[in-house]
Amino acid sequence: xxxxxxxxxxxxxxxxxxxxxxxxxxxxxxxxxxxxxxxxxxxxxxxxxxxxxxxxxxxxxxxxxxxxxxxxxxxxxxxxxxxxxxxxxxxxxxxxxxxxxxxxxxxxxxx
Amino acid sequence: xxxxxxxxxxxxxxxxxxxxxxxxxxxxxxxxxxxxxxxxxxxxxxxxxxxxxxxxxxxxxxxxxxxxxxxxxxxxxxxxxxxxxxxxxxxxxxxxxxxxxxxxxxxxxxxx
Numbered sequence: 001x002x003x004x005x006x007x008x009x010x011x012x013x014x015x016x017x018x019x020x021x022x023x024x025x026x027x028x029x030x031x032x033x034x035x036x037x038x039x040x041x042x043x044x045x046x047x048x049x050x051x052x053x054x055x056x057x058x059x060x061x062x063x064x065x066x067x068x069x070x071x072x073x074x075x076x077x078x079x080x081x082x083x084x085x086x087x088x089x090x091x092x093x094x095x096x097x098x099x100x101x102x103x104x105x106x107x108x109x110x111x
Numbered sequence: 112x113x114x115x116x117x118x119x120x121x122x123x124x125x126x127x128x129x130x131x132x133x134x135x136x137x138x139x140x141x142x143x144x145x146x147x148x149x150x151x152x153x154x155x156x157x158x159x160x161x162x163x164x165x166x167x168x169x170x171x172x173x174x175x176x177x178x179x180x181x182x183x184x185x186x187x188x189x190x191x192x193x194x195x196x197x198x199x200x201x202x203x204x205x206x207x208x209x210x211x212x213x214x215x216x217x218x219x220x221x222x223x
Contacts (some may be wrong), residue, residue, distance in 0.1 A: 097208050104154075
């Protein structure tokens with residue numbers, strides 16, 4: 001059962017544009033929602049995370065928007081740069097510590 | 112501070128063999144989680160260890176097992192390897208159960 005659905009599968013954005021990746025979840029036991037960035041040959045690295053008591057969190061060019069009633073959350077990358085080209089994963093974790101990941105989005109930022 | 116170290120980085124095994132992968136967490140971290148990453152299935156949670164005890168387990172067959180030592184280092188074992196076990200196996204360490212996770216670079220396992 002796919003508990004975290006991520007879209008789109010791939011995304012191409014021009015340099016300076018906004019990249020938006022969406023995730024939806026089903027399990028209301030999830031209480032922590034991180035986003036990871038993965039470059040080829042590397043493990044995923046935590047980018048930004050949010051808890052459901054907050055509707056938005058911003059760190060630099062990266063923003064998470066969270067809609068608890070719709071069970072959806074999204075990652076916005078402002079002023080996208082070629083160096084942001086990577087695969088992005090959303091995840092959801094229960095308070096028991098069990099994480100479920102989305103299938104990933106391959107982002108390409110064209111110069 | 113050294114990051115999460117996984118060894119070996121690459122491994123080729125024959126179907127039917129068994130394999131052991133190693134993970135050294137960040138110093139002071141007591142929780143280690145293992146994931147399988149494949150192009151078709153994405154990142155799948157295998158299990159989590161905290162203070163030498165398995166705390167969580169994913170939906171993998173019993174051929175996949177793990178353990179954690181008193182120094183928090185962890186090993187993962189896969190017995191009777193199948194072609195479908197070919198994947199990148201990632202280890203993540205956390206300070207405590209449920210806190211922010213830091214991933215290693217993974218072990219690329221190829222089963223032929």
